[in-house]
Amino acid sequence: MERTRHLEMLVRVVEGGSFVAAAAALGLTPSAVSHGIAQLERHLGARLLNRTTRQLRPTEEGEAAYRYGREMLDRLDEMEASIAMQGRSEHVAGTLRVGMSPALGRNVVGPRLRAFYRRYPDLKVKFLAQYQPREMQMAGMDVLLRVEHPGDTAQYKGLVTHLLGNIRHAAYAAPSYLAEAGTPREPEALREHCCLLYKPPQVHRPADEWVFERDGTRRLVRVPDTMETDDREMLLSMATGGCGIIRIGMINPAVIGSGALVRLLPGWSCPPGPPIYALYRRTPEPLPRIVVFLDFVAKALVEFDPRQEMMIRPPPPSAK
Structure with missing residues (x-):
């Protein structure tokens, strides 16, 4: 031993x-x-x-x-999963290590964990702010929720990639900014506005090409790079503070419901954005603690965005 x-x-x-x-x-x-x-x-x-x-x-x-x-x-994981599947019940115990982006944690998972813990009181979950598959190995994570297509690189070898959905972007601004600068009515009008851009650390240039679609028409607008940041939360605070217009997805619905931000360009939509994947180690049968957690995440995403305004969920298997 x-x-x-x-x-x-x-x-x-x-x-x-x-x-x-x-x-x-x-x-x-x-x-x-x-x-x-x-x-x-x-x-x-x-x-x-x-x-x-x-x-x-x-x-x-x-x-x-x-x-x-x-x-x-790996064999021990397979044995655990096999035995658990043979005598499967609602009782799930052990420790589950989950990596995810702060945005998913704050907006989707965290607010809904109370019901999950009530159902599985013997399951201990450790959450880590991790993004990369290589960090799964380093931190001993069981599941990684990742916003970005996995690709076909060696770091995904031996991992299952489970699609949870695609982020749906939209343009937003604070009422204070719109009162001062006016409200854009067409995508091209964004070129005359202050636009706040997100540039993740792993990319070479900020996301300054915004695409909008309506009735088969597609418009690509290169917006001015007024301000940029690699901090998503700072991008939101800049927008709510009236600094300019942002294009973003997967934000707290309360920010919209409270009126802090207003969605722009009604009738126009953005094409599907980055996918959200769950990654976990490939075994003959997934561990029960992974199965119940991914089921919880899928339901949490539905509760977070029931009308699919911020996220496009994949069709159920029977509809494929």
């Missing part, structure tokens, strides 16, 4: 790149992880990691031990 635990430590260190990342994923201290690796090295009679001041790299023996350890953990 101790050797199994030490192998798991090795897997987390290799995937996380440090004792600190492995310790965070396992709920241990870095020194405990380091001690466990040292014990495993003594037991195997081989150095498993090359330690430098900047990083940890597995040796040839460490790579072999990592592959065995990764396979062992």
